[in-house]
Amino acid sequence: MLYRLFGVLWLANLIQAQFEICHKAKSCKECLSIDFHCSWCESIKYTSVRCASSKSHRLQGCKADDIIDTSTDISFPNNLAVTDKSNTNDGIYVSPQSVDIKLRVGQEYSFNITTLVSKNYPVDLYYLMDISQSMHDDALIVAKLGKELSSAMNKLSDDVRFGFGTFVDKPYSPFTSYTLDGDVSCGNCLQEPHSFEHVVSLTQNLSMFQNGVSNTKYSSNNEKPEGLLDALMQAIACQNVIGWRENSRHFIVAATDAPFHFAGDGRLVGAVIPNDGQCHMQGNSYQDSHKYDYPSVGRINKGMSDNQVQVVFACTEEYLQDYKLLSSHLSGSTFGELAKDSSNIVNLVTEAFYDIVSEITLNINQNFNENNFFINFDSYCPGHPVAHNQNNCSNIAIGEKATFSVKIKATAYDPKKSKFNFLLQPSTIKGKVDVSVEIISDCTSCKNVPVDDQSFCRNNSVFSCGSCNCASNLYGDACECSDANNLMQSCFAKDSTEYDEPCSGRGLCVCGSCKCFSDGEVAVHGDFCECDGNCLAGCVHGTCECGKCNCKPGYSGVDCNCASDTSNCFKDGIECNNQGKCKCNRCVCDADSNYSGEFCDVCNNCQNEYCSANWECVECHIQETKSSCNNLCININVTVVDDLDDLVGERCIFEDDDECSISFLYFPYSEVIAINDTEIIGSLWIQRERVCPFGIPLFFIILIILFIILLLGVLFLVAWKIIVTVQDTREYQNFSKNRANLKWDEADNPLFNPATTHFKNPTYSGSK
Numbered sequence: 054m055l056y057r058l059f060g061v062l063w064l065a066n067l068i069q070a071q072f073e074i075c076h077k078a079k080s081c082k083e084c085l086s087i088d089f090h091c092s093w094c095e096s097i098k099y100t101s102v103r104c105a106s107s108k109s110h111r112l113q114g115c116k117a118d119d120i121i122d123t124s125t126d127i128s129f130p131n132n133l134a135v136t137d138k139s140n141t142n143d144g145i146y147v148s149p150q151s152v153d154i155k156l157r158v159g160q161e162y163s164f165n166i167t168t169l170v171s172k173n174y175p176v177d178l179y180y181l182m183d184i185s186q187s188m189h190d191d192a193l194i195v196a197k198l199g200k201e202l203s204s205a206m207n208k209l210s211d212d213v214r215f216g217f218g219t220f221v222d223k224p225y226s227p228f229t230s231y232t233l234d235g236d237v238s239c240g241n242c243l244q245e246p247h248s249f250e251h252v253v254s255l256t257q258n259l260s261m262f263q264n265g266v267s268n269t270k271y272s273s274n275n276e277k278p279e280g281l282l283d284a285l286m287q288a289i290a291c292q293n294v295i296g297w298r299e300n301s302r303h304f305i306v307a308a309t310d311a312p313f314h315f316a317g318d319g320r321l322v323g324a325v326i327p328n329d330g331q332c333h334m335q336g337n338s339y340q341d342s343h344k345y346d347y348p349s350v351g352r353i354n355k356g357m358s359d360n361q362v363q364v365v366f367a368c369t370e371e372y373l374q375d376y377k378l379l380s381s382h383l384s385g386s387t388f389g390e391l392a393k394d395s396s397n398i399v400n401l402v403t404e405a406f407y408d409i410v411s412e413i414t415l416n417i418n419q420n421f422n423e424n425n426f427f428i429n430f431d432s433y434c435p436g437h438p439v440a441h442n443q444n445n446c447s448n449i450a451i452g453e454k455a456t457f458s459v460k461i462k463a464t465a466y467d468p469k470k471s472k473f474n475f476l477l478q479p480s481t482i483k484g485k486v487d488v489s490v491e492i493i494s495d496c497t498s499c500k501n502v503p504v505d506d507q508s509f510c511r512n513n514s515v516f517s518c519g520s521c522n523c524a525s526n527l528y529g530d531a532c533e534c535s536d537a538n539n540l541m542q543s544c545f546a547k548d549s550t551e552y553d554e555p556c557s558g559r560g561l562c563v564c565g566s567c568k569c570f571s572d573g574e575v576a577v578h579g580d581f582c583e584c585d586g587n588c589l590a591g592c593v594h595g596t597c598e599c600g601k602c603n604c605k606p607g608y609s610g611v612d613c614n615c616a617s618d619t620s621n622c623f624k625d626g627i628e629c630n631n632q633g634k635c636k637c638n639r640c641v642c643d644a645d646s647n648y649s650g651e652f653c654d655v656c657n658n659c660q661n662e663y664c665s666a667n668w669e670c671v672e673c674h675i676q677e678t679k680s681s682c683n684n685l686c687i688n689i690n691v692t693v694v695d696d697l698d699d700l701v702g703e704r705c706i707f708e709d710d711d712e713c714s715i716s717f718l719y720f721p722y723s724e725v726i727a728i729n730d731t732e733i734i735g736s737l738w739i740q741r742e743r744v745c746p747f748g749i750p751l752f753f754i755i756l757i758i759l760f761i762i763l764l765l766g767v768l769f770l771v772a773w774k775i776i777v778t779v780q781d782t783r784e785y786q787n788f789s790k791n792r793a794n795l796k797w798d799e800a801d802n803p804l805f806n807p808a809t810t811h812f813k814n815p816t817y818s819g820s821k
Contacts, residue, residue, distance in 0.1 A: 089157035095519030147484030220284030319346035664705030
């Protein structure tokens, strides 16, 4: 009963809260911008609050045609289904392509995005290689493996293009060597150091790619870290130079055997301008490396997202952890261990390709930072149950589809910015969804029935959508009240500490008097709208006044359902059998009493007179001394049975001297029966088997204790043996290790000290 009452209270508070959210609006546009539960009634004759729920308006007599309640609308301007690439057209890998949504504040809408992992998706693979001297032999091997790499990639896609570029580092000291006249020199190397050099544009001509790689000359720098991020940023940003196609997967394989410089290191050579992520190529070379610092990891990540580029870091074992950490901060990247001679580049690239394309993450473009609504995702990955609050799928096979449910909810309305645009982009698929969201508070559907403004609206106010739009210092239905009259104070309850708003926050102050809101479900009244019209308890025998029940004479309680009469509590002139109290004309039995029932006259655990009167007879039969029981079982028909369940009578239970329970039934006859000239007044059924408590013999208890002691002793010995064995093993291993280290040349005596001593003259420089 209590949980139902709490449920009713919670529901009433919820309705009241929603109602109070709406009723403060003074115009239609303000009303619709508060919450999607709010609607506006534009009827001129409407006397209740104009901003409330649609249900409330209907209950108060506002016609459906006069209720302004804009609803959610969604459209898909471009909604082509996903298809794989064929010989006649390009494939579509993301659907829909654009979504337009109109939302009310507090309202949520969801739509699905479907992605397709295609086999025939075009692939652009750009090989970005470190050409420091330690990587020179690798270029020759990569060139020889060109056909094998092409064959492997053609198994993944029918349309693959290859490109090639090189990098070393910024060609300035201290990163590389240079002469005072500015000419770059690097000792015996065959090519000047450079930040990035584009060699072969993306092409299907495999020979051109192989020649570009095999003709590469190595270079040199002065330190371990190199300018990989500089080159990577330009390869991503310079789409026209590299030849990236619009509808293709963009892959960069960055091969190196060294760590990388990052943002801030460029200041050592005077490159103090933060990297802007733009293309600064002149011809095929990055010429502005002396101006711009190395890009940050965040800048690289944004460039990869904006241009939908995936990166594979192929590095030697020595720096594998460095590139693993870098890859973890770049969405759409992976890493792999490169053999010292790059002989495993084919397997590395194909495995990385599978790793990348088999995982899809639906990202929001990084320019999105709005606070007026939030977005959530659910993932429907093939072969897996739905994953709530997750925007990625993994282990997707080529040719399979993954679906994402996108949920958008408007949280606030800003009249200065009510439209928002953002992109949803799958991380490894070329394609995007252009989403346009508008938070609406549209009152254009108002009929605006023509009226004489000055006859209906006073003080030069303007009639709009069924009501008068008052100036800031005016209020009232017809803007007839002014703050100058100082009448607002009359709407505050002087003795109330619960409310600090006029009319208790549940009505409008109209020229010094409260006009209470009435929602149809929550009736509000009172001089200061302080009273709720509903009494949740019901007021069975009374009337509801200001949210409380005023009971009729003879009744009390929250719901006026407690009668003061006590006539229903007496039986045989005794109130509740002296085992309880009369409350609301009903007996409530004492909690510590064994009695229950309507008059507390039913004893639950009491033994009746029949039980005590027949106990000696029962005990005699249980002891199997029937010959001596006749004197104890007078005028009773006694039967010993196996079970009492199917018999009717007064059930009795007694304990004997062995603490065993004996059960029996006694059934008194309504009249005396003569059996064998003996008058019988009742039947007695005795259960043959006693119910005795289970006990363990002392002998078994002693055996159990001895067994436990013996077991603990054995476990102690085993533990001691294990500890001693481990210690002995460790000591023997240390002995063997020390013995193995005692090695010396057999020709030398370790105890021999030479007879001569050598001294060195510090001033002697030697002779040439």
